[in-house]
Amino acid sequence: MSDDQNIWEAARPFDDWALSSMQARILEGVAAGYSSGRLSRELFLSSKTIDYHVRxxxxxLQAPNRVALVSRAYVLRILxxxxxxxRIARETVD
Known part of the structure; x- marks a missing residue:
């Protein structure tokens, strides 16, 4: 098994994980480049709640920041x- 395959296998604890509808909307906004402040105004949540869901x-998804989160979401076909x-792939939402 190559190192790339080892990394991929080690990073797959989310196979059975589905996003909540709120997390889906937040992830779509993060992927569009929206700040926590803008998302909080649009979704009627506090920016701390947005940051919590992003965290x-x-x-x-083992992503150290928002850019990595969005990248992983595309690679895993969540987005x-x-x-x-x-937009979120509908089969990834609870």
């Missing part, structure tokens, strides 16, 4: 590559 998703603005 939970980042931890689950659809065929749409703009970014």
């Amino acid at each position: 939970v998703m980042s931890d689950k 659809r590559a065929d749409s703009w603005p970014p």
Whole structure:
């Protein structure tokens, strides 16, 4: 097994994980480049709540920051590559 395969296998604890509808909306906004402040105004949540959900998703996908979170979401096909603005693949939402 190559090192790339080892890394990929080690980074797959989320196979059975699905996003909540709120996390899906937040991830779409993060992928579109929206700040926590803008997302909090649009979703009627506090910016701390937005940051909490981003942190939970980042931890689950082992992403150290928002850019890595979005990148991982595209690679794992959580975000659809065929749409703009970014949209979640519906099968990944609870």
